[in-house]
Amino acid sequence: MQEIFEQLDFVENPMYESIINDLMEQQYSIVEGFFSEEEVLALRDSLLDKFEEDAFKKAAIGNRVNEIIEKSIRGDFILWLNENEANFAEKAFFNRINDMVSYLNKTCFMGILFKEFHYALYPKGTFYKRHLDTFQNDDRRKLSMVCYLNDEDWQPEYGGELVLYLNINGKEIPKTIYPLPGRMVIFESQILEHEVKPVEQKRMSITGWLKTR
Secondary structure: OHHHHHHHOOOOOHHHHHHHHHHHHHOEEEEOOOOOHHHHHHHHHHHHHHHHOOOOEEOOEOOOOOOEOOOOOEOOEEEEOOHHHOOHHHHHHHHHHHHHHHHHHHHHOOOOOEEEEEEEEEOOOOOEEEEOOOEOOEOOEEEEEEEEOOOOOOOHHHEOOEEEEEEEOOEEEEEEEOOOOOOEEEEEOOOOEEEEOOEOOOEEEEEEEEEOO
C-alpha cells in the first residue's frame, strides 16, 4: 500500500480512508469534525446573511431541468453555491471538498468530475419525504453529502433528523442521524432512500452531490 501512495505522490489521509471504508461496508459514512468549528460558524453566518437578503428560493423536486415545487413532499429553501463566486467561508468549503474528491479519484478511481452544492434552510414544520437522489433523466449523482450548520446547542427534540433506509440481509433497517453542527453525512446517491423528519426549529445545512460523467 505504501508503494502505491508513493507512486501517486500523496500521503494517506485517515479521515478519507475511514469514509472510503464506511462506504464500502455500509454505503454511508458519518464524519465528525470534517470542518472546524470556526469554518462551520463562518458557513452558518454566510447562510443566514444570504437568507436574510432574500436570496433563497423555495426548493423543488426533480433536477434543475425539470423542477416542480411540491410542498407536500419538501419544504426547505435553498441557494445554489457557485464556486467561482464563493466568499471566504465558501472557498474554504470547496477547497476541502475538492481535496477529498481528488483523494477519492486517485485511490478508488471513482471518476468524479462534477459537483453541485446548495445551502438549505428548513423552517419550523417543514420536512422532506422519503426519496432517492437520482432522476430518470440524470443518473450522474454518485455520492450525496450533507454538512450540518445548526447552532451549537442543537437538541434532538428540535427534529430534522436524516433517516437512511438501509437494506441489511434483505431487511429494511432505518438509520436515524441527528443534524449536529459540523457533522458530515455521505452516502450512495443511487442506492439509499432517505428522508428529513419535520423540524421544530430552523435546520441549516449545505447539501450536495458528487457526480460522474
